[in-house]
Amino acid sequence: MPTDAQSQAIRALSDLGPLRVWSLLVTVFGDLAPEQPLDGPTLSSIMGAIGIKPEATRVALQRLRSDGWITSQKQGRTSQHSLTDIGKRDSAAARPRIYGAPEAMGGGAYVILTQDARSDLDPAQFAQIGQRLFMCSDDTPLPVGAMQLAPMDLPSWLGKQIETETMRDAYKSLHAVLMDIDAELTDITPTPLQTAVLRGMIGQAWRRLARKHPDLPRAAHSPDWRGHDCRALVTKLLTRFARPDLDAIKAA
Secondary structure (H helix, E strand, O other), X not given: OOOHHHHHHHHHHHOOOOOOHHHHHXXXXXXXXXXXXXXHHHHHHHHHHHOOOHXXXXXXXXXXXXXOOEEEEEEOOEEEEEEOHHHHHHHHHHHHHHHOOHHHOOOOEEEEEOOOOOOOOOOOOOEEOOOOXXXXXXXXXXXXXXXXXXXXXXXXXXXXXXXXXXXXXXHHHHHHHHXXXXXXXOOOOOOHHHHHHHHHHHHHHHHHHHOOOOOOOHHHOOOOOOHHHHHHHHHHHHHHOOOOOHHXXXXX
């Protein structure tokens, strides 16, 4: 049985925003089973512990199968779910952005100047700061025809230009929840199943924010931006709650 602190942590993470079951499954597969099958009973145990009903999980699995992201097959009476090549590729591409250590992320930024006004650039990679000016991380491929500029420093007003109040508030809320989890679960050793649930919910709450904007240096943001602090806490907590073996989850 989960402790009151663990139950409270799951509730707090769930309350941060709408919990889309298919997206949660993307997080669970990417974290726990990027290269091996995840059997139906184990997946049901994880989702059930989060409070997801079996029918909701079935619908989400069907969506991911239709999208070509997972494949399912029967072994006896048990279903085995695995990432397809597309799922593995997408998970591998997202992994550095989601699980990258703080010291390895947000190292530098470029400003790019486009030939014409652009509305087709991905806001997860390019933050607009002017009619034809965008900021991106220093490892982002340039759009065709764009000119790259390397700023010598990042002015204090820049954060308010590239941030939205919604994202600032979302990171503040996530930071508060992660701080509570860090404090309340310090001396608690969860079971493999509880660990899988905690990792899935922490990863999902972080992933839904981290993939909405470019990975820029702290200096590019306003002082009350908590994105970098959240990454540090996510890294700390996922290190503490190390990824459990699937067989250990199954045996729990």
